[in-house]
Amino acid sequence: MSVTRILSRFDLLLFAGSMALAFLGILGVYSASLQSPASSAFSRQLIWTALGLFICFIVFSIDYHHLVDYAFHLYVLSIGLLVGILLFGKTINGSKSWLTIGGQNFQPSEVVKVIVILALTRYLSNLSEDYLKRQHFIALVVIAMIPVCLVVLQGDLGTALMYFPILGGMMLIGGLKFRFVAAVMALGLAMAPAGWLVLEDYQKQRILVTFDPDLDPKGYGYQTRQSQIAIGSGGLLGTGLGNGLQSQLGFVPEIHTDFIFALLAEETGLLGACLVLMLYLFVLSRMIRIGEQARDRSGILIITGIASLIFFHVVINVGMALGITPAIGIPLPLLSYGGSSALSTYAALGLALNVHYHRFVY
Amino acid sequence: MPIFQDNRKLVSRVRGLRTCFVLIFLVLFAKLWYIAVLKADHYRQLAKQNQVRIIPMLAPRGLLFDRGGQVLVDNVESSNLVLFRDKANDLEKVFEFLRGLNVPEEYLQERLHAARTRPKYQALTIKENLSLEEISYVLAHQNEHPELTIVEEPRRLYRYGQLAAHALGYIGEISEKQLKQADFADYRQGDIIGKYGVERTYDRNLAGTDGQRRLLVNSIGRTIEELHSVDAIHGNPQTLTLDLDLQLIAETELGETPGAVVAFDPVHGDVFVMSSHPAFDPNMFATRINRTDWAKLSSDPNHPLQNRVIQAQFSPGSTFKVIMAIAGLESGVIDPNDTVYCRGGANFYGHYFHCHKEQGHGTVNLSDAIRQSCNVYFYTLGQKLGIDNIERYSKLLGLGQVSGIDLAGEALGLVPSEAWKRKTTGQKWYAGETISVAIGQGATTVTPIQLARAIGIIATGHGAPLHLIKDQKLFRGPAMAVAASESDQLLRLENLQAVRNGMWRVVNEYGTGRSALVQGFEVCGKTGTAQTIGNAAKAKLSKEEAAKHPDNALFVGFAPRDNPEIVVCVIVQGGRSGGGVAAPIAGKIFQKYFDKKYGRPQGPEKITGPLQVASHAAELPPSAPPQGQPGIRQ
Structure with missing residues (x-):
């Protein structure tokens, strides 16, 4: 196949949009790395980006139909991996969810999300009904909840939470009847008080301060408050890379991972922050477009899973920085420093490009 | 899998998903707008209240000890004013306030300019070593000037x-030029x-690793909370080869007169004394030295x-005669017992050259000639040797090249030769010039350390690597002069x-150096x-003028004669x-x-003039040796 042919079937715009985000992320991590605590982060981020692009290419080059065909095999392997880590993994920041490969810490639960998307796709694509039946619903919930339970057991609540938008989004697209939605919402509301009892005190605090950061300005409200100050004091054009007082002086914690949006907002201003959000919206709508044009149900479903995943990551992370969602430590896809998140995002990107590439039947 | 599936339902749902995405993103945009535009002033105000101060914690440099473990260079706490x-x-108000502390505005402008590339939240030192009055002045106005601490x-x-100012050197702020290297x-x-x-x-x-304190302060500069601090790591103390007692003698004896004294151990190369006058007080540089x-x-x-x-290049004068003696013996043109008859001068190449003793020394052999510093003997030797032989043995003894001591900026000195003259002046060498060179006049120049090193080679037969640092593993200096191994x-x-014998007689047999x-x-x-x-230039001057160019006095020597332990060179x-x-x-x-070595009672040294112990030190208890006393190990 000629190069032009390949290029004509390759979604350059989606790729370019993602790379623009990755570039902004590298700038942000560079700025954060000017302060000693994250000094090696910049070079590592470059390595992760290169590795991510490689994974992206691998995933892109295998026809997604084959991936869907083997989805259950991959799924079983993943579950095995999660169990293995639960038993033998490394504990970092209270989560026993880490694997150390060549000196680098790596969180497989991030990548398993992509495999769960494939498994759900596999199950849903074989259905011919317009709406899901009860047994389908139960099956889907089981497929998603097994890894969720394992990840919760590993102690990584934030990552576990991100399986829900995947499941929810894909079920909605797969055909969820309104009464199911209503039932789930009712159940959720009913469970809330019970759930509240289950949560640890610090988790409750985090949720409460979302609504009122001044409740605890030095504790859990602190992060949100400082991040808001960073965003609010950046002005239109920002202070310039490396000059953000809030970011550079260590007021905003986890600046290169969870709060990179605050750093970019302070140092590149409102314009930079808007650019980031626009780029995400652009990437997401490109993905939806790929879904619309997809050749089959499995293509649409994969896109749904990926888009929901990225969307929720962005909304929760940026929402946290802006102070409208609870402070859950999840990374901003393509921007935050971190290897596991980068690899799963690039794998997802590869899948989306893959679906686009195979949109026509030859 | 079917080739075509009816996806229309799914596609329409996916479109719904997009709408959902856009709506929720609008919420994000709205909140961003609210924070960064509508409430921007509020948050900017809050950012200002977040006053963090980064206070640098300079690491104390390692102390310097003399070879006996006495502190030569110490650190004291100094109260500095930072902006x-x-x-x-x-800034106008700051300038005005600082005038009360005798900090001129131009100086402050200069400091601000030099620091323009540094982040503004970093402290900038404005004045060092504040007095108690100055401290209370600043503290009294702390509320009006929270920017000063x-x-x-x-x-x-x-x-x-x-x-030993030139050996110890001084410190200072890194220059812009150095920063680029x-x-x-x-x-x-x-x-x-x-710096020196x-x-x-x-x-x-010597340098430690600076630390820093990050303080959260309120609007008037009071610390609310210490955020996190990195402690400074002290620099390592070092022991030098200098001997304070000997150095004190050199400094006192030289007094106000320009000159230099160097003494070292010719076997191991430990430099005991390095004194250069006039000197400067390195304490002046310890605070950021003011321009005047x-x-x-x-x-x-x-040239203090x-x-x-290591940098002044002098005519060696008659001290050069011992180098001539080595050249004559080594090249085989003379035997120690060969004699020359001195009648107070002699003719060479049509010119009459004087001896310093008008009536003449009579018949002298080599050791007599050295003892009495007879010019005629060495004129004759110079004639026999020729300039290129003199050059060869001068270089063999380390002249015309750096000694290799662990200090920067050594001068080379000059050893003339036929080739040198052709190259620099384009003229040929006149044989008559060799006669002047033979008694250490003429174009030859040496630095005191070169001359001392040449004497060290004569005293021991080899050139020891000269060094000021005691721990030789740390030695850092220019490449060693090759002559050492050759000689x-x-x-x-x-x-x-034979030469040592002559030099012994200079001191011990009523010679010139008794x-x-x-x-x-x-x-x-x-x-x-x-x-x-x-001489020619001198002849043209009037007596008063000539008196303005008095001769330099030199002495080089070593002791004891066998198994020498110390070489001294005084100019x-x-x-x-x-x-x-x-x-x-x-x-x-x-x-x-000698007294120190054999434990003779030593009277207290009288220290006069500029050598008084630094005034601050006088008020301080003697500095405690650092932990583990690494500086005092011998």
Whole structure:
């Protein structure tokens, strides 16, 4: 196949949009790395980006139909991996969810999300009904909840939470009847008080301060408050890379991972922050477009899973920085420093490009 | 899998998903707008309240000890005034306030300009070593000037002021030029580094690692909370080879006269004394030196900033005769017993050359000639040797090249030769010039350390690597002069003995250097009285004019004669008489060395003039040796 042919079937715009985000992320991590605590982060981020692009290419080059065909095999392997880590993994920041490969810490639960998307796709694509039946619903919930339970057991609540938008989004697209939605919402509301009892005190605090950061300005409200100050004091054009007082002086914690949006907002201003959000919206709508044009149900479903995943990551992370969602430590896809998140995002990107590439039947 | 599926339902749902995405993103945009536009002033205000101050914690540099474990260079706490530029809203008011502390506005502007590339939240030192009055003045106005803070920082204290100033060196802020060099890539603007002497050579060993404190302060500058601090790591103390007692003698004896004294162990190369006068007080540099002082020092015609021991190039005068003697014996043109008859002068190449003794020395052999410093003997030897032989053996003894001591900026000196003259003047060498060179006049110049090293080679037969740092593993200096190893093989013991014999007689048999005599210590030496302008030039001047160019007095020597332990070289500029002025100084150093070695009672040294112990030190208890006393191990 000629190069032009390949290029004509390759979604350059989606790729370019993602790379623009990755570039902004590298700038942000560079700025954060000017302060000693994250000094090696910049070079590592470059390595992760290169590795991510490689994974992206691998995933892109295998026809997604084959991936869907083997989805259950991959799924079983993943579950095995999660169990293995639960038993033998490394504990970092209270989560026993880490694997150390060549000196680098790596969180497989991030990548398993992509495999769960494939498994759900596999199950849903074989259905011919317009709406899901009860047994389908139960099956889907089981497929998603097994890894969720394992990840919760590993102690990584934030990552576990991100399986829900995947499941929810894909079920909605797969055909969820309104009464199911209503039932789930009712159940959720009913469970809330019970759930509240289950949560640890610090988790409750985090949720409460979302609504009122001044409740605890030095504790859990602190992060949100400082991040808001960073965003609010950046002005239109920002202070310039490396000059953000809030970011550079260590007021905003986890600046290169969870709060990179605050750093970019302070140092590149409102314009930079808007650019980031626009780029995400652009990437997401490109993905939806790929879904619309997809050749089959499995293509649409994969896109749904990926888009929901990225969307929720962005909304929760940026929402946290802006102070409208609870402070859950999840990374901003393509921007935050971190290897596991980068690899799963690039794998997802590869899948989306893959679906686009195979949109026509030859 | 079917080729075509009816996806229409799914597609329409996916479109719904997009709408959902866009709506929720609108919420994000709205909140962003609310924070960054509508409430921007509010948050900017909050950001200002978040006043963090980064207070640098300068790491104290390693102390410097003399070879006996006495502290030469210490650190004391100094109260410094720092400015936080990000908190200074009105610089005019700051300028005005600082005038009350005698900080001129131009100086402050200069500091601000130099620091323009540093982040504004970093502290900028404005004035160092505040007095108690100044401290209370600042504290009294703290509320009006939250941008100013007093911090305690270590300051270098050179305990003996000008003593060994050129060897110890000084420190200062890294220059913009240095910052651009690869060697200083890990330094930042405002860092303090060693700029001269040992402080410079061993900067990396002496410097510690600076720390910093991050303080959360309120709007009037009071600390609310310490965020996190990185402690400074002290620099490693180092022991030098200098001997404080000997150094004190050299400094006192030289006094106000320009000159240089160097003494070292010719076997191991430990430099005991390095004194260059006039000197400067390195304590002046320990606070950021003010410009008028600097200008005064650098434009002083007596060059106090020059380390005469390694940088001043003098005519060796008669001290050169011992080098001539080695050249004559080694090249085989003379035998120690060959005699020359001195009648007070002799003709060479149509010119009459005088001896310093008008009535003549009579019949002299080599050791007589050295003892009495007979010019006619060495004229004759010079004629026999020829300039290129003189050049060869001068270089073999280390002249015309750096000694390799661990200090920067050594001068080369000059060893003339036919080729040198052709190259520099385009003229051929006149044989008559060789006659002047033979008695250490003419174009030959040496630095005191070169001359001393040549004597060391004669004393021991080999050139030891000269160093000021005691721990030789740390040694850092220019590539070693090659002559050392060559001379090891070339110089024959009987020739060395013949010259040493002559030098022994200089001191011990009523020779020119008898003032250097130390009972029981077998001092050997050679004096020199070197003209500072040529005979021809002198003849043109009036008597008064000529008196303005008095001869330099030199003495080089070593002791004891067998198994030498110390070489001393003294140059007193304008001292007029090597035997009368330079030799007694060397004698006192030999005597002190001898007394110390054999535990003779030593009277307290009287320290006069600029050598008084630094005033701060006088008020302080003696500095406690650092933990583990690494500096005192011998």
